[in-house]
Amino acid sequence: MAFKIIVCAKQVPDTNVIKINPKTGTLIRDGVPSILNHDDANALEEALKIKDKYPDTHITVVSMGPPQATDMLMECLAKGADEGVLLSDRAVGGSDTWATSNALEATIRKIGDYDMIFAGRQAIDGDTAQVGPQIAEKLGLPQITYVEEFEIADNMKDITVKRQLEDGYEVIKVQTPCMLTCIKELNEPRYMSIGGIFDAKNKPMKVWSAKDVEVDLKKVGLEASPTNVFRSFTPAPKGKGVVLEGDTEKDVAKKLLVGLKSKHVI
């Protein structure tokens, strides 16, 4: 029993450590580490768990980005994936989610056969959660997003998932092939092992151009994207309020209540 699984992953700047230059209002990217996107780590982990159970399973991790995104793919290989594929081409730069999903659709078609595609729900730099469903649409696959529990039957066809809702969950059944987008509640991603890091160097890593994946160039990149950035800016800081002072905590608490009362909020 062996599955063919594709995992979609993205290399992202760690937005928790991004700072804004207060003078220019621009992002300070220097020294910001690039990481495997959080939800994508959960997507990879779920694929690896299937491989733990069915060792002949083949996992291909696919990404789109600059050449250095192979670092992130190496991390995925070191964790246990079998093959890395990076679509890297200036022609796909500046793509919005529609154009990105066209590029990844072509890449996945080029890879060929698969039973399941796992993707992270969303990437921490864009937070759109759109690319997974849009790839599914273009590949004609059913999708389940916000997957927090996953199970595949021994017939290798029937999948049962718990899909997270704001106030609970729904249990959904679907059959392969399908797209599943994963959230952190799904699993606890493993770390790379020393042996895994060693093995990764001998695993296939493909870097493809737009031409390699035969994507229609009128459907990718900045120019083709239906959405454009009109303006971008930093949020204005809210006016600073007052720091309440007093000899005791009780004094300060009283001052606070007087303040809240004066503003008619209590």
Added chain:
Amino acid sequence: MAIQVIKDKCVGCGACVGACPFSAITMKDGKAEIGSACTACSVCVAKCPVQAIEKTADDDVVDLSAYKHIWVFAEQRNGKLMNVALELIGEGHRLAREISDDTKVYAVLIGDGIKNLADECYAYGADGVILIEDPLLKNFTTDGYTKVIYDAIQEFKPEIVLYGATHIGRDLAPRIAARCNTGLTADCTRLDVKVSSYIDFAKKNTTLDTSTLDPNDPSTGIKQTRPAFGGNLMATIICPRTRPQMSTVRPGVMSKREPVQGATGELIEYKPAIADADIRTKVVEIVKSAKELVSLTDADIIVSGGRGVGGPEGFDIIKQLADKVGGVVGSSRACVDNGWIDHSHQVGQTGTTVKPKIYFACGISGAIQHLAGMQNSDIIVAINKDPDAPIFEVADYGIVGDLFKVIPEIIAEWDNAEALFEASEK
């Protein structure tokens, strides 16, 4: 082939007018307009400094004027409209009037046996309701809802479609946008049609230099503002060449209109073409979690704990204050990541966006991703040991101190607020 001016991008500089060898370009209402003398030579395309002119194959050009009116996906679950649907009907109402007097907002109501919800849509500002009912549409499925909404879009051609950025809206909207080959902007926190309203918003809330924007700009493309990079940056997105323009909007951000009881509107019953085989996923059951439902978006007062509470037991004191003031418990992402409290309590960019009357931030340092989700609260009270914590930059009232000592005093004095205030007036 044809030459087309992207009105939303055109800055009216006139560079193309002088460049055109056939004098085919004129300025109208501050925008370039291509006249009948145009030979599609493309000289202007290269000349435009803002890439607002493009050459397109005739069959690629979407006739933007064929699209009219605003649709709101009126998400209902189990026969009850989601709050965000009512918020978006209110927002759609406002935007429709900005576009033109005869632009309407329609609520798109999908389910089975839910016709009764139409009145609520009218009460909150919908000019009309597009009702799509079928037993197969009783519960949300990606395949089912995508098909019927896509089909309806092809028939009626709305100019704008808005969805709540819920776990359902964020599943559905990208799928429909991809099928329509149009743009979609996720998790918007502000929408504008008129450039003049965008300028007003930008001046009040942002650091954006608005001098390059013309308040008399007649374009009515939607300007969709959203946080990016974890709330470190705001971006305004446009969708200039394709229709419908689509956005998902964060729950709790837009305001509902005051409901007008007895309001009515135009009811369009759309007969969906849907069959069992169209739906490839099967919803086996929908389970409401046993855990208490945290309604952060509706709360007037939120008491949130951060890393400073020290552990899961630290939320006891947070809960005590919340109970005392009739509020609900919120949390920073750090506490959720540490497993101290359930994710349903999380406020911030990746959690819930809130704007209560009072927000107590207790032991929260104020990471940008947290601020992005709560800084529109009416009054922010911050309690933190560290006087340099960024949370004090947004706090209306800051208290530098130990939350475990300060909160009990607030609880003790809460009922005396009136007397304390009167005493302070004297």
